[in-house]
Amino acid sequence: MRAASYARYGGPEVVEIAEVPAPEPGPGEIRVRVHAASVGAADSAARSGTPWFARLAFGLRRPTHTVLGSDFAGIVDAVGDGVTRFDVGDRVFGATGASLGAHAEHLLVAESGAVASLPEGVGMTDAAALCDGGLTALPFLRDGARVQAGMRVLVNGASGSVGAAAVQLAKQFGAEVTAVCGPAHVELATALGADRVLDHTRTDFTREREGFDVIFDAVGKSSFRGSRRALVPGGTYLTTVPSGAIMLQQLTSRLGRRRAVIMFTGLRPDADKAPDLEQLAALAASGAVRPPIEREVALDDVATAHRIVDTGHKAGSVILRIVRAEVAA
Ligand SMILES: NC(=O)c1ccc[n+]([C@@H]2O[C@H](COP(=O)([O-])OP(=O)(O)OC[C@H]3O[C@@H](n4cnc5c(N)ncnc54)[C@H](OP(=O)(O)O)[C@@H]3O)[C@@H](O)[C@H]2O)c1
Structure with missing residues (x-):
């Protein structure tokens, strides 16, 4: 699979598209084909290693997790043993927190993690922005x-x-x-x-x-x-x-x-985030909350997404489109 990966702290140019093995879900895990993921201030801090205390979370000398991105929306395309909450084909969205990994074509998430079903009528871009x-x-x-x-x-x-x-x-x-x-x-x-x-x-x-x-x-x-x-x-x-x-x-x-x-x-526990995702999904489905989108950027242009975030003046969310909108469900 393709992933936006980085091996050292620095500017937007340190993030490159790499071919890495697609992960296989273990017991209790689902694999999500990621359609959209946000690029935000936390990704910028993790990428640049600034301010200095960001390195306490992301790695002292070099990044521990080489694929950025926390907020995601996509479709379950494989499930591990014992998974009961989700099926292949389900539309889901959520956040991986400090373990990152969402700027990739596939992502593993624990079914008990910060992940929720995405109601019909809420698009992938809006869902990723909702988490952001x-x-x-x-x-x-x-x-x-x-x-x-x-x-x-x-x-x-x-x-x-x-x-x-x-x-x-x-x-x-x-x-x-x-x-x-x-x-x-x-x-x-x-x-x-x-x-x-x-x-x-x-x-x-x-x-x-x-x-x-x-x-x-x-x-x-x-x-x-x-x-x-x-x-x-x-x-x-x-x-x-x-x-x-x-x-x-x-x-x-x-x-x-x-x-x-x-x-x-x-840093909140997943058990606290999951009901909040459900509440946000319901608000988005009713039209009460509609996150503004500064720009959607293709995975290949991930460095552009980081540059926009680094301006500190984006309006709403910057979204990486990992599956093109016209192809996505
Ligand atoms: N503590 C936590 O748990 C937590 C969680 C998530 C995020 N964060 C932090 O929250 C911060 C905001 O995140 P974000 O994603 O919302 O940022 P963002 O989208 O990058 O914020 C951009 C907005 O900030 C406004 N802005 C810039 N300078 C301003 C000023 N002097 N006065 C008023 N508005 C100003 C800009 O408005 P104009 O262009 O109109 O000036 C722009 O629209 C980040 O530092 C992030 O790390 C913390």
Whole structure:
């Protein structure tokens, strides 16, 4: 099978298409013919080995897993002994987490893993994108901030994959949503359902005193310290990007009137991710959540996909089309 593989840390050019043996499913495993997979910030960190702490997860001197990609959608084409949840021909989607491997024609997944059936009406591209943003935004909003109807939620980086999912999911929770993005993406943020859109090149949201119950910085461009006064007493600041400061503030803010929260959603147990996939699939099937797609790129152009991600200004997800859309089911 063909896979996008890399052997050393570096720029987009280190990822090349290689011919590798197709894996055979063992007991309890399914093999997925991957149709679409997202290329995101985690792939960029794993590819470049930056920031430095990424190497603690992906290999100190060189990458441990040579095929990137976590979020996938495809069709089961072989099952191992004892598999009861899926059959050959089932449409599925999911996330492999830190074990990666989705930027390839075939992928092995435990049937008990973070994988779910894909409802008719949800395409492969949308399904891969749903995992990219939704599987992060959902636990942040639901578990990190306990968003409820009527809360005022601000999403910074609302046009990225996590931020776009956060805007749509916060609306589903019944929140009043303020989206923050650059001038090129104001229209997109409005289309996602935001009640108000702020252009971060013109407006500093941190100046809005006690304006929000929840501030979700989906791209980690702000700080708890700078944003604190924009929260109501009892409010929650969430960020996706780790730093020494936020790790400390997560502990110390428990004593204060406004909480700081960092989560590592990719490291959650598969048993927690699987029901979230089902929930996201149902929301996508009903049309309530529709992830924006910056670009679909063929597997051969994987380096282009990495270049787009590295700009830090994509709108929604970049998707690798491993089976061409017109061939795919
Ligand atoms: N902690 C976790 O569990 C976890 C899980 C998943 C992802 N992450 C992290 O979450 C971050 C976001 O991921 P993503 O995939 O959503 O990123 P992304 O899609 O690359 O985000 C791109 C968006 O960020 C916006 N942006 C850039 N600079 C901004 C600024 N100064 N203010 C406001 N918006 C700005 C851009 O909007 P404009 O072009 O309009 O400016 C662009 O649309 C990454 O760092 C990723 O590593 C963490």
